[in-house]
Amino acid sequence: METKKARSRAKGIVTKKINEISGLMTEESNADEVIKKSAKLEHAFKKFQEACDTFHSQLEDPEPIGESGNYYESVLSEVEQLQENVDVWLAGVEASRFLRSYEINPEDSISNAFLRTVISRSSRSSCTSHNSSASARARAAAKRAILKATRD
Numbered sequence: 001m002e003t004k005k006a007r008s009r010a011k012g013i014v015t016k017k018i019n020e021i022s023g024l025m026t027e028e029s030n031a032d033e034v035i036k037k038s039a040k041l042e043h044a045f046k047k048f049q050e051a052c053d054t055f056h057s058q059l060e061d062p063e064p065i066g067e068s069g070n071y072y073e074s075v076l077s078e079v080e081q082l083q084e085n086v087d088v089w090l091a092g093v094e095a096s097r098f099l100r101s102y103e104i105n106p107e108d109s110i111s112n113a114f115l116r117t118v119i120s121r122s123s124r125s126s127c128t129s130h131n132s133s134a135s136a137r138a139r140a141a142a143k144r145a146i147l148k149a150t151r152d
Contacts, residue, residue: 003055010048011075017041018082025086031093038086045079 021037024030052072059065 001055001058003051003058007048007051007055007071010044010051011071013044014041014048014075014079017044018078021082021086025089028093028096031090034086034090038083041079041082045075048075 017037017040021034021041024034024037049072052068056065056068056072059068
């Protein structure tokens with residue numbers, strides 16, 4: 001079955017993207033790369049969905065249909081879990097950067113600290129809309145994580 005092989009190849013690409021992103025989430029300096037690779041993962045997952053749909057449409061027996069659905073659900077779960085982890089990680093990176101931007105060292109005069117804050121704010125305002133949407137997702141994920149933690 002060629003469609004089953006296509007589905008397996010598509011899953012392999014998704015798995016590779018998941019592993020790449022997970023490996024990058026060790027250093028804050030990789031945040032932009034994680035965002036880029038997350039977009040590529042989204043594209044790869046759409047291809048996987050298409051391959052699953054094509055394969056699934058050829059099945060007639062209930063047992064293989066159920067197995068196919070479980071296969072899809074397992075990959076979907078992996079992707080969703082990674083995206084949640086990415087959102088929380090990006091929120092942490094953003095919070096860390098935010099705190100460092102307001103850090104005042106003993107050798108700083110009050111005027112230097114203010115100047116650094118103003119410069120930091122102006123450089124942040126020049127971020128692209130893609131980073132802004134990623135930041136918004138990250139903030140939302142951080143809020144969800146805080147709410148979840150307070151409920152538990």
